Amino acid sequence: xxxxxxxxxxxxxxxxxxxxxxxxxxxxxxxxxxxxxxxxxxxxxxxxxxxxxxxxxxxxxxxxxxxxxxxxxxxxxxxxxxxxxxxxxxxxxxxxxxxxxxxxxxxxxxxxxxxxxxxxxxxxxxxxxxxxxxxxxxxxxxxxxxxxxxxxxxxxxxxxxxxxxxxxxxxxxxxxxxxxxxxxxxxxxxxxxxxxxxxxxxxxxxxxxxxxxxxxxxxxxxxxxxxxxxxxxxxxxxxxxxxxxxxxxxxxxxxxxxxxxxxxxxxxxxxxxxxxxxxxxxx
Numbered sequence: 001x002x003x004x005x006x007x008x009x010x011x012x013x014x015x016x017x018x019x020x021x022x023x024x025x026x027x028x029x030x031x032x033x034x035x036x037x038x039x040x041x042x043x044x045x046x047x048x049x050x051x052x053x054x055x056x057x058x059x060x061x062x063x064x065x066x067x068x069x070x071x072x073x074x075x076x077x078x079x080x081x082x083x084x085x086x087x088x089x090x091x092x093x094x095x096x097x098x099x100x101x102x103x104x105x106x107x108x109x110x111x112x113x114x115x116x117x118x119x120x121x122x123x124x125x126x127x128x129x130x131x132x133x134x135x136x137x138x139x140x141x142x143x144x145x146x147x148x149x150x151x152x153x154x155x156x157x158x159x160x161x162x163x164x165x166x167x168x169x170x171x172x173x174x175x176x177x178x179x180x181x182x183x184x185x186x187x188x189x190x191x192x193x194x195x196x197x198x199x200x201x202x203x204x205x206x207x208x209x210x211x212x213x214x215x216x217x218x219x220x221x222x223x224x225x226x227x228x229x230x231x232x233x234x235x236x237x238x239x240x241x242x243x244x245x246x247x248x249x250x251x252x253x254x255x256x257x258x259x260x261x262x263x264x265x266x267x268x269x270x271x272x273x274x275x276x277x278x279x280x281x282x283x
Contacts, residue, residue: 072160075204079164079189083200086224086242089119096121099261106268108261116222118257122241122264128275130229130237134197136275137225138190141167147274150263152181157206164189167201168209171218179259182247183215200224219246241267 068076096109099120109121126133136143145153152170159165164187171182188201202221211217223244230236243264247256 068160075160075166075187076164076189078187078202078204079200082187082202082222083189083191083198083224085202085222086200087198087226089113089116089222090121090224090226090240090242099257100265102265106265108264110257110261116244117246118253120243120260120264122239122243122268124239124268125230126237126239126268126272126275127235128237128272129235130195130197130227132275133227133237133239133271134192136271137199137227145170148267148270150266157185157209163191166204166206168206170212170215174259178255179247179251180249181215182218183212184218184220185209186220195229197227198224199227216248218248220244239268 095111097111098107099110100106100108106122106124109123110118111121112118142154142156145151150172152172153168154170155168157166157168167184167186167188169184169186171184173179173181185204185206186201187204188199190200191198201223203219221244222242224242226240228238230238241264243260245260247259
């Protein structure tokens with residue numbers, strides 16, 4: 001039985017066979033049966049058999065999960081594309097020009113890319129651990145309108161797997177209504193790799209969220225935030241925010257540049273205030 005099981009497992013290592021759900025399920029069942037047979041041979045099965053059997057059971061349950069639809073896969077790929085494009089932009093250190101430097105060291109830089117346009121880059125250090133910052137920006141993203149006056153509402157329209165969401169965001173008008181209300185429909189992708197977190201996104205279309213009355217449908221992306229513990233000070237977080245937005249409408253570039261760079265500075269200020277608030281104690 002063991003040689004046959006080995007051949008079956010080897011078969012699913014080939015990509016064209018690995019995509020055959022029935023064959024993968026058959027392999028998982030065969031592994032489970034073989035482990036049970038081995039366990040019965042000895043009076044006290046070793047701990048590794050129990051561990052592998054547990055992993056085999058988890059594999060079987062995962063194979064029973066509903067696969068993503070073609071539409072869902074397209075959103076997942078868009079999120080991954082936004083992540084990869086954003087990181088490539090940030091990795092290129094050439095051509096960045098300083099837009100704003102605040103007294104606390106917060107810095108906004110910009111550069112013009114041929115295929116994207118002008119992008120902005122915020123560099124700040126937040127006096128909070130990475131998990132707190134990540135939790136506020138990802139787990140509590142729908143609460144952003146409570147603490148960021150530039151945002152009226154963030155609503156999750158759909159969750160796809162554990163890393164991808166479709167969102168609708170309403171941006172508030174700027175003071176004096178220089179820039180009127182905008183809204184965005186975005187696909188967002190969040191990834192954690194070791195001590196680094198990346199939150200990426202870009203505009204998308206979503207049939208259940210057509211253009212809204214009173215709002216101009218703007219476009220963003222590729223955009224991302226990168227979170228890392230500050231070297232030598234793990235209780236603090238370095239946050240880098242790449243912002244790329246087309247606000248649409250007839251707006252002078254000087255106004256757009258001023259609004260977007262100020263939006264990033266304001267975001268950092270309000271995020272700090274949010275994270276520094278006392279956390280209610282529940283009994």
